Amino acid sequence: MARRIGSRYTAHQILGRGSAGTVWLGEGPEGPVAIKLLREDLSSDQELVGRFVQERTALLGLEHPHVVSVRDLVVDGNDLALVMDLVRGTDLRTRLDRERRLAPEAAVAIAADVADGLAAAHAAGVVHRDVKPENVLLDMQGPLGPGGSHRALLTDFGVAKLIDTPRRTRASKIIGTPDYLAPEIVEGLPPRAAVDIYALATVLYELLAGFTPFGGGHPGAVLRRHVTETVVPLPGIPDELWQLLVQCLAKAPASRLRASELAARLRELLPLLAGMPPLDVDEPDTDQPEETAEELSGAAPAAGRPVRRGAVPLVPGAKPSDSNRDTHTSMRVPAPDELAGGAHGTARAPRAAGAPRPGSARNRAVTRRRRLTLAVAATLVTAAAVGTWLATTEDTPPPPRDQKNSAPATP
Numbered sequence: 001m002a003r004r005i006g007s008r009y010t011a012h013q014i015l016g017r018g019s020a021g022t023v024w025l026g027e028g029p030e031g032p033v034a035i036k037l038l039r040e041d042l043s044s045d046q047e048l049v050g051r052f053v054q055e056r057t058a059l060l061g062l063e064h065p066h067v068v069s070v071r072d073l074v075v076d077g078n079d080l081a082l083v084m085d086l087v088r089g090t091d092l093r094t095r096l097d098r099e100r101r102l103a104p105e106a107a108v109a110i111a112a113d114v115a116d117g118l119a120a121a122h123a124a125g126v127v128h129r130d131v132k133p134e135n136v137l138l139d140m141q142g143p144l145g146p147g148g149s150h151r152a153l154l155t156d157f158g159v160a161k162l163i164d165t166p167r168r169t170r171a172s173k174i175i176g177t178p179d180y181l182a183p184e185i186v187e188g189l190p191p192r193a194a195v196d197i198y199a200l201a202t203v204l205y206e207l208l209a210g211f212t213p214f215g216g217g218h219p220g221a222v223l224r225r226h227v228t229e230t231v232v233p234l235p236g237i238p239d240e241l242w243q244l245l246v247q248c249l250a251k252a253p254a255s256r257l258r259a260s261e262l263a264a265r266l267r268e269l270l271p272l273l274a275g276m277p278p279l280d281v282d283e284p285d286t287d288q289p290e291e292t293a294e295e296l297s298g299a300a301p302a303a304g305r306p307v308r309r310g311a312v313p314l315v316p317g318a319k320p321s322d323s324n325r326d327t328h329t330s331m332r333v334p335a336p337d338e339l340a341g342g343a344h345g346t347a348r349a350p351r352a353a354g355a356p357r358p359g360s361a362r363n364r365a366v367t368r369r370r371r372l373t374l375a376v377a378a379t380l381v382t383a384a385a386v387g388t389w390l391a392t393t394e395d396t397p398p399p400p401r402d403q404k405n406s407a408p409a410t411p
């Protein structure tokens, strides 16, 4: 059923749902558009309203073939809507869920497109801060690129920030998606362009492997791995590509490539990767029951339900039917001692397909130590996630310790 959005747009048909609203195929004065409509029951949520406005602001004047442009922001009664370029296709998460992992040529072509989009955003002074497969759209109506890949466009600048925003203090809260968070964010440093490079390298690793390098288990454990662990090589990956990934997953932001350089280096690799099949990598041993959020919170995971590991809902009380894919989190920056994971890594080590699983019998002392660390992280994360769902407080001094988890969010 058609629905008017403001005086200029009509929404015709639902394209998809996110945790904060619905994206419609619509029509405007200049032709077809995508209209992202904030859920009515959330229109009084200042944080989410702020995200919509932020997305419009961040993208003002940014036109690029690899960025989804925002055309308009409509406020009409209870309706708040972002009008965007329509991308006829799907998002990268959906493709990855379907194919599990991509051929290196297609993965690298997609990553190069996103790097180009990031280069434009960074040149405009904007850091995206939430690069992940959900926020990459694939244009399936345009011509095919290398490896049969569709043009990729970066979207959802809802938590983007101006790079040069003055900051008086270190960040006291984290916003983003645990699997893709750069170590400097976990350590409380202000997000610069290099955080997007780290996130994009994580996405590329995921496209190649089928899983992220530091994901798995409770969000607190994921954050700690970003800071303390090194990425484990993927069997069969060409060395040139691996070196590029390692450089962009460097713990030190200054060691990572800039977006334009990354795009160029990725494109240089395409001929080398032409025709190469997806890597033959088995999902690493995920037998880490002591690390799951469900166990730490005492709740059993629903049988058969695929859980995006490390995910917590963005919108308090969001039902799975709203979106089972929301993966943002917001929590207090852990203190350095809370991040110390000990000498025993928990990063999931990929194995060549068919290789025997590493010994799953664990040293009990190590397990006990990890349980303790994770219990601390779980307490912090649960308390923080309940109190603050969408907060960035780079510009405000951290509140006293006993108020941190209930501090109002600052846009």
Ligand SMILES: Nc1ncnc2c1ncn2[C@@H]1O[C@H](COP(=O)(O)OP(=O)(O)OP(=O)(O)O)[C@@H](O)[C@H]1O
Residues within 6 Å of the ligand: 015, 016, 017, 018, 019, 020, 021, 022, 023, 034, 036, 068, 084, 085, 086, 087, 088, 089, 090, 091, 134, 135, 137, 155, 156, 314, 323, 325, 326, 327
């Ligand atoms: N510009 C667009 N053109 C076409 N489809 C779009 C566009 N933007 C979003 N979509 C589709 O709408 C769906 C919902 O998008 P939305 O950005 O609201 O949610 P999300 O990013 O999946 O989740 P969240 O908002 O919780 O992070 C996505 O599956 C996406 O494929």
